[in-house]
Ligand SMILES: Nc1ncnc2c1ncn2[C@@H]1O[C@H](COP(=O)(O)OP(=O)(O)O)[C@@H](O)[C@H]1O
Ligand SMILES: [Mg+2]
């Protein structure tokens with residue numbers, strides 16, 4: 091009769107175990123020193139050796155040569171314990187015997203001396219399933235155990251064991267068993283069984299086991315049943331629904347070339363091959379995780395459950411991406427995997443999810459975005475100035491000499507048609523350093539300066555006063571820089587671009603309505619030729635702030651931003667030089 095590998099190769103001594111060294115050493119020492127506790131809790135993932143170690147412990151305690159960490163294996167106690175037929179080793183499956191009656195029986199049983207061996211060992215599997223009453227009964231026993239009683243509670247959910255019980259036991263946490271150790275053990279088993287297995291086949295099986303030795307062994311059984319005495323990587327992968335590195339690499343290739351179409355093709359092929367999409371996503375998430383680890387460690391590592399050549403390939407792939415990219419993709423893939431559990435339309439979800447990966451790769455860190463914005467303007471430092479800085483006529487001339495100058499249309503091409511009031515004489519040009527090397531081209535047209543003077547008693551004066559009252563500094567500045575043209579029901583502002591936002595403020599309309607005693611429509615005409623007068627002196631701090639925010643508001647990038655996000659506000663402006 092065929093015996094499954096997990097049972098046939100269940101370790102009978104500590105030496106045969108793989109992994110769990112910490113449990114093994116502690117128990118070996120305790121046995122050598124004859125310091126045997128009455129209660130043990132073995133907790134951890136399924137298939138990692140809890141029941142196995144509980145039985146080894148029982149053997150150690152009851153071997154005729156014992157207590158010894160190296161039981162003889164030939165005495166009747168050793169043999170019967172391995173076969174689960176020893177009279178003094180009582181195994182209870184709490185999943186099916188979880189009630190108070192079983193525990194009462196157990197309490198009775200405990201009171202009698204062992205029938206043949208040194209200890210009575212009670213192995214309670216799935217111990218977390220015991221009912222509360224049963225736990226209480228157990229507790230009574232643990233509080234005053236007879237010298238011969240040893241309880242071993244095995245559980246996958248140690249947090250469900252009441253603390254009253256746990257505090258009377260020694261606890262051991264079982265870890266998932268290392269990929270490489272599982273592969274190694276399976277190589278030995280295959281050799282013993284006369285089975286030829288490609289290294290990749292065993293790697294795939296161990297990956298499928300996810301650190302559970304039993305699960306890996308079951309998968310190995312399945313592979314042998316299906317493929318016979320020769321296990322190839324491809325056949326095993328097919329059988330277990332796992333994906334080859336090559337098929338996962340198609341995703342990273344599509345990410346590298348940013349091809350959403352390739353992603354759709356991948357999904358189409360998976361579908362037509364009848365693959366489970368959810369499993370694919372899980373594998374993909376693991377793949378990204380491994381790439382991330384490969385990227386971070388940069389060398390072969392036990393942290394990646396894959397053989398050396400595969401790890402080398404992952405390192406090559408990961409070198410083409412940033413840590414941020416890989417992290418983001420891992421996160422998105424995990425999300426996708428989660429969504430698929432509830433999805434009625436898995437295919438659409440996967441298509442969307444994979445396309446999102448492509449797009450997410452385009453998200454640049456904000457530092458890069460800012461750098462790009464700065465670089466894109468040609469002369470980042472000069473742009474805010476050129477756009478709206480207080481410029482006098484002379485500086486305008488100078489500006490047009492600069493190679494990157496004139497982001498705005500020339501004066502002649504864009505002046506709105508209206509009858510201009512008498513122009514004010516231009517103020518004397520500021521002392522602009524001459525540029526002897528560059529031949530100065532003529533400016534397109536001399537800038538026209540129009541009156542923005544404030545006549546006493548005028549609407550403009552009243553408006554400015556009202557806005558002052560409202561502490562609407564930005565609007566005050568804007569109105570000062572503009573000309574007011576009043577007509578029936580409308581007040582038109584002829585204004586430089588920099589004043590636009592200040593004039594758009596609700597305050598302006600409100601103040602005008604108050605002054606004129608009726609509702610008015612505010613019309614803003616941008617006068618591209620208008621130049622804003624520079625303040626004569628270095629302004630006081632608060633005015634400097636206003637001025638700075640005015641300049642900031644007039645910056646083309648800020649204006650674009652406000653167009654994209656209507657209603658957004660500039661909350662503060664800081665001069666980086668300060
Ligand atoms: N640490 C281990 N070393 C070697 N084999 C193991 C180990 N853990 C589990 N196994 C194998 O898996 C099978 C199931 O292990 P078991 O101890 O019953 O797991 P658990 O009780 O933790 O669920 C064993 O029969 C054995 O073949
Ligand atoms: Mg078990």
Ligand SMILES: [Zn+2]
Nearest residue numbers: 153162165168
């Ligand atoms: Zn023995």
